[in-house]
Amino acid sequence: MVSRRMMGTAAGLALAVVGSASLGAGPAAAQAGETTFDRIRRTKKLRSAAVIGAAPYYHKDLASGQWRGFYIDMLRMLAEELEAELELAETTWGNAVLDLQSNKIDIFFGLNPTPKRALVVDFSVPCFNNAFSFLAKSGFQAKTWDELNKPEVKIAVDTGSSQDQVVTRLLPKASVSRFKSADEATMAVQSGRVNAQCLVMMLSLAAKKKIPGMDVFxxxxxxxxxxxxxxxxxxxxxxxxxxxxxxEFNKGLGAVRSAIVSNMDLVGITEADFPPGITL
Structure with a gap:
């Protein structure tokens, strides 16, 4: 027979176990539910990612393993402001959004805020403007978008990019070829399979410097x-x-512009290479 005293003792022990378990789980539970900002402040770690071969945004010296690029400089400035250590992983333009969603990184610089991306991630204010341009072999030019919007004009884009979206919207009559990467689209221009490749200005100028016989318009x-x-x-x-x-604070100080301009030498371009009327 179980006495009331024995039942009371058992109940007390059960409450003690539950209480101690709750106390032990307290910090872990709090950390699991903490915000990104609070985690950065607690751990003093800022997690981000960079893309190989994406100069002047990101550039990795394969010999030393050191990263350069204007978004690397900005990440370092941001980490210093937060009194945190910058931790860099490698990613791709296509995987960066997934890395953010899965909480592998805290921030990724260099995303164009498309409506599709805005369904799943948040965006900051703009760091700089990037005009849409076209990379083509010397001799092919178009003064207006209407001149490009013809079935005989063959345009290359990298699938899912902001370039893909703008061409889909503005050039519905053109013959558009979609490639897995911007490099593959550039090769299509080189080989003559297409007339031109739509790229943001920073990337088209970089490609022009690397490939002889190319123009940007x-x-x-x-x-x-x-x-x-x-x-x-x-x-x-x-x-x-x-x-x-x-x-916004660092744009006002000129620090963002300075980071961009000082790293354009990675691809051999300067502000003088920008077409008239086009600015950052």
Whole structure:
């Protein structure tokens, strides 16, 4: 027979076990639910990622393993402001959004804020403007978008990019070839399979410097996208708001522009290479 005293003792022991388990799980539970901003402040670690072969945005010296590029400089400045250590992983333009969604990284610089991406991640204010342009072999030019919007004009784009979206919207009559990467699309121009490749200005100027016999033109009217930072979507917007404040402050100081201009030498371009009327 179980006495009341024995039942009371057992109940007390059960409560003690539950209580101790709750106390032990407290910090872990709090950390599991903490915001990105709070985690960065607690751990003093800022996690981001970079893309190999994406100069002047990102450039990795394969001999030393060191990263350069204007978004690398901006990440370092941001980490210093936060008194945090910058931790860099490698990613691709296509995987960056997935890395944010899966909480592998806290921020990724260099995303164009397309409506499709905005369904799953948040964006910062713009870091700079990037006009849409075309890379073509010398001799092929178009002054307007209407001149390109013809069935006989063959255009190359990298699938799912902002270039793909703008060509789909503005050149519905053109013959569009879609490739897995921007490099493959550039090769199509080189081989003569297409007339031109749609690229944002920074990338088209870089390609022109690398490949002999190429020209860059910007059809009228000028359409542009912006280059922004991306964030994992969370209810608390403190992290996004902080980065927005940081970007605007450093744009006002000229630090963002300085980071961009000083790294354009990675691809051999200067501001003088920009077509008349086109600015960052």
């Amino acid at each position: 910007v059809p009228s009217p000028v359409f542009a996208t912006t280059s922004n930072a991306g964030f994992r979507r969370e209810a608390d917007k403190t992290w996004r708001d902080y980065v927005n404040t940081w970007i």
